[in-house]
Amino acid sequence: MNSHSNMHSTVHSLSGGMPQFFLGLFFILALVFYILAVVLSNKRYQPWPVKRTILWLFGILFAAASLLGPIAERAHTNFTAHMVGHLLLGMLAPLLMALASPMALLLRTLPVAKARNLTRLLKSWPSRMYTNPVIASLLNIGGLWLLYTTPLYSLMHESMWIYVLIHLHIFVAGYLFTVSMIYIDPVSHRTPFLYRAIVLTIALAGHGILSKYIYAHPPVGVPQYQAELGSMIMYYGGDVIDCAIIFMLCLQWYRSTRPRATVSANSTAN
Amino acid sequence: MAVMNNKQQTNQSHYSKRNVWSGFLFGVGIAAFIDEVVFHLILQWHHFYDKSTLHIGLLSDGIFHAFGWFATIGGSFLLADVNRRHAFAPVKWWGGVLIGLGGFQLYDGTVHHKVMQLHQIRYVDNLIIYDLVWNILAIIMLLIGLFLVFKTRSRLQPVGSVTDEQP
Numbered sequence: 339m340n341s342h343s344n345m346h347s348t349v350h351s352l353s354g355g356m357p358q359f360f361l362g363l364f365f366i367l368a369l370v371f372y373i374l375a376v377v378l379s380n381k382r383y384q385p386w387p388v389k390r391t392i393l394w395l396f397g398i399l400f401a402a403a404s405l406l407g408p409i410a411e412r413a414h415t416n417f418t419a420h421m422v423g424h425l426l427l428g429m430l431a432p433l434l435m436a437l438a439s440p441m442a443l444l445l446r447t448l449p450v451a452k453a454r455n456l457t458r459l460l461k462s463w464p465s466r467m468y469t470n471p472v473i474a475s476l477l478n479i480g481g482l483w484l485l486y487t488t489p490l491y492s493l494m495h496e497s498m499w500i501y502v503l504i505h506l507h508i509f510v511a512g513y514l515f516t517v518s519m520i521y522i523d524p525v526s527h528r529t530p531f532l533y534r535a536i537v538l539t540i541a542l543a544g545h546g547i548l549s550k551y552i553y554a555h556p557p558v559g560v561p562q563y564q565a566e567l568g569s570m571i572m573y574y575g576g577d578v579i580d581c582a583i584i585f586m587l588c589l590q591w592y593r594s595t596r597p598r599a600t601v602s603a604n605s606t607a608n
Numbered sequence: 609m610a611v612m613n614n615k616q617q618t619n620q621s622h623y624s625k626r627n628v629w630s631g632f633l634f635g636v637g638i639a640a641f642i643d644e645v646v647f648h649l650i651l652q653w654h655h656f657y658d659k660s661t662l663h664i665g666l667l668s669d670g671i672f673h674a675f676g677w678f679a680t681i682g683g684s685f686l687l688a689d690v691n692r693r694h695a696f697a698p699v700k701w702w703g704g705v706l707i708g709l710g711g712f713q714l715y716d717g718t719v720h721h722k723v724m725q726l727h728q729i730r731y732v733d734n735l736i737i738y739d740l741v742w743n744i745l746a747i748i749m750l751l752i753g754l755f756l757v758f759k760t761r762s763r764l765q766p767v768g769s770v771t772d773e774q775p
Binding site: 540544 | 656657659666667669670671673674675677678681682684685688689692693
């Protein structure tokens with residue numbers, strides 16, 4: 339009880355300001371730059387699909403909802419609210435934003451010489467490393483294991499910088515994970531479908547196992563009933579978003595194995 | 609029309625494995641889905657977490673749970689794929705479904721529930737009856753599935769035909 343009320347008071351002093359400001363700024367800038375890029379590049383090329391701008395907007399809104407407003411306020415003291423925020427920031431927002439194809443937009447907005455530099459950057463070894471399915475999964479799921487099974491979770495509520503870093507990590511790792519599995523943006527180093535399918539399954543299993551582990555072993559300072567509800571939100575909420583990623587991955591396989599020869603053979607036979 | 613039927617049959621034999629795989633994955637997925645939705649969420653017979661679970665049980669449950677979603681969606685796309693190649697063989701596919709359903713249910717009923725103590729089918733006194741019904745049903749589905757796949761094998765794959773041709 340003591341640690342709980344303690345956490346509450348520390349957090350109250352934080353909740354007004356700085357961490358939310360930094361994280362909020364990050365996403366507000368992301369929205370402003372995206373719209374600016376759409377407007378600028380539309381002058382030279384075909385209109386950028388409105389659908390993508392809407393996906394980006396909703397991605398930003400869900401990320402913002404996890405950092406500002408009622409969910410974020412409650413997340414400081416309530417593990418269940420924290421878990422809802424985690425689903426929005428680490429899974430739903432990255433998926434929507436990846437589907438908005440920001441890299442392709444950036445490439446067509448930049449002048450050719452700079453776009454070439456960006457392409458070179460995307461092909462460089464660090465970029466390859468961070469978008470490798472195994473590394474991205476380790477960053478994403480491994481990071482969550484660290485957060486919820488070590489004292490890191492309670493430290494996060496005491497230090498503003500740890501709070502900011504962890505929330506940025508949750509988002510960035512979620513984004514890298516998504517783009518390592520489904521190819522929406524230009525990717526220079528594609529990995530085979532089956533490889534991604536296997537890594538994705540193992541990563542999702544790691545997410546599910548962690549959910550059940552939290553159910554039985556709540557992080558320090560989290561009451562049992564909140565851990566149980568939060569764990570089930572993580573488990574089933576994660577499933578819903580995982581299904582969307584699996585669907586996209588399978589759809590990409592389905593399109594890439596389209597039987598071109600058979601179709602032409604049939605059309606001549608008919 | 610005769611040409612089309614012929615073509616359909618060649619395609620069916622080329623993609624006979626893909627029919628079985630599609631059915632199998634779909635069956636595993638459906639079994640996992642029914643387990644999760646009917647027995648966990650609606651009836652609430654199964655428990656989300658049971659204190660007697662071994663660590664290996666949690667691991668196996670996590671992998672099968674994740675694989676279940678992949679199997680349902682992946683199996684459906686494979687079905688759409690054999691269908692667009694005019695190679696859908698219903699009997700073979702249903703054989704695969706029953707093997708997947710029965711196989712997963714048998715694994716769940718023996719290894720998960722009994723060996724790894726993940727959770728029981730229902731938390732009641734005469735559990736043995738539930739266990740018997742669960743596992744015998746699983747074995748029946750598995751046997752019918754194997755029978756269907758085996759039966760259609762000789763009919764659709766004449767001796768000496770090439771079946772593993774890549775698409």
